[in-house]
Amino acid sequence: MINPQTQFCPATSFLWNLPRLNLLPNKINSMTALISHVHLNAAHEGIAELIVTLTFENGGQSQVPLDPNTSSILMSRCQASDLSELIGQDWTHIRDALTESFNSN
């Protein structure tokens, strides 16, 4: 059984132990998915990326990694000034952020 690490060094501990942005909304509209969790991750290219967890109406979850540019677009689209404001937002914002990011390149 592989167990997630809880603490290794001050910097890592800090990132993983940030206030958990894992607030499942009370209602999930049918035929949709909502952002239920957001956290930072180390991407293999040596930059920070955002991992967004989507929760579907049947409780299933999937994770979407976002690069810095797409993350910023997502924040703008959701009119969020803090990562916590992404919680509860509809998955379509991620779709649109990815589209805008792809097309802007």
Next chain:
Amino acid sequence: MDLIIKNGTIADGTGAPRFVADIGITNHRISHIGELTEGAQQGAEEIDATGKIVSPGFIDPHTHFDAQLLWDGAAKPAIEHGVTTIVPGNCSLSLAPLKAEHRMKLVGMFNQIEEMPHKAFSEGVTWDWETFDEYITRIQRDLTINVAPLAGHSLLRLWVMGNDAMARVATLEEINAMCKLLEQCIIAGATGLSTSFVDMDERLQPVPSRYACTEELDALCSVLGQHQKILQVVHEFYDTDLTLARVDQLADLSLKHNITTTLSPLFLNADNARGVEQIMARVDEQMARGARVWPQVQTRPIDISFCFEVPSLLFMRLPTWYALMRFSNKEQIISAFEDPERRAALVSEAQSMMPLWSALVLRRVETADNLPLVGMTLEAIGAARGKNALETMIDLSLEERLGAHFLAANMGHNDDHAVGELLRHPNVMIGASDGGAHILSFSTYGDTGYLFSKFVRDCNALSLELAIKKITADTANIWGIKERGEIKVGNIADITIFDPANIDRGEEHYVQDVPGDGYRYVRDALGVDQVLIHGKLAFSQSDGYTDTPCGQIV
């Protein structure tokens, strides 16, 4: 006998317990193991390996040294880390077969994906090949390290389809042409085929291999099967469900065509531990069916680097900082930090992240004055200056006009216990180093040293013998590299001699040794004494590289 390695502690690559013995090398091969008579030793050069481990040379199965081999036949610093064989051409990208009209396209892709500067090509490369055979001939001129080259799927598509390779699926005729071309590459020395399901080219469009239909890959795997060659893929490593699907796809290809397949990379982070469990369970299941699907796991943790000029998501929790970096130009950012009131507000907002700032390492500067500080933590620099790490980070950024780069070490793939378990897993290949890639961002060298220092000595996750087996005989067997990877009589003498108490990767630093005055991040090797390739001394700690052209296409 040409050379004798005396009194070394042999860990032969099989995982069997180490033992003390002499090794005799005759005509590039291991001719004797055991105590050697004086008569047998006469005339032979001698290496005293007392107290050292004598191991098969390490094999690095995932590299992008394709371009570097054109100006550096030793693929430095690979050999000094004990690596005697490299596999370039991964992730659908090789440098042959390549028509002249597509050369700049490849330069663009290598720049985008592997961070190889354009100038390195324009000043370091004479384009005198097109076919795979011609590329092999080209790199063989002064090859010091062994090379097992892959043929890139994106290159096959470009050759056959031209620009349509980046627009559509191939016709049946084109698929047949690609199959013939792959066969020519194999006959010329290709060890297999590489493809990518994820990479983007210099226009941020999918690389040519991503336009292929499944029938195309199936046809190419049929060719691999006829020649017993390997398929390497870079898959959707960031998504568990897609990775599971790729494992199944590779298993089906493996069983259908009787080939070995490998996918890389597989990372283990705090958020995907459950996913990795699922992936390994699927790999185990497919292997039990008889499929050969080898996930590659790197040893080193993932670091994050940044500077103030490019907004990093590390600042996303600090709205004022992030907005400043995202929506301001360089002068505006500098101006904000130079304004005492604005600086005070920014500092106040960032105080809560002081543990992170304190652990940051200064990794690159532009000015000579701050050069001595490179490699130090911000806490240490700040202590010398009488300031905290946060203020120091801002000061350094201003002193360098935002050209100060910082490193947050060990931010991902960093659970030593869990990663150690994964590396030890019998169905995991140790690899995915990306040697020769990402040269402007971080060092991809020294993963083998780190395997020993962290996972053998520190964590005791693997025995020395098992660690050696996993990066020598196991890798050789998986990749079909014959007569290498094990110290046994008759095998080719690719041998690494090292101090087990000290072998490690050194500190990361940057050097300016890329053609076109380019720089790259490297790590020196620690604890590797001598490296023999094809029976010849290629590197010694005392005298450096011998530049003996002993490398082979394997």
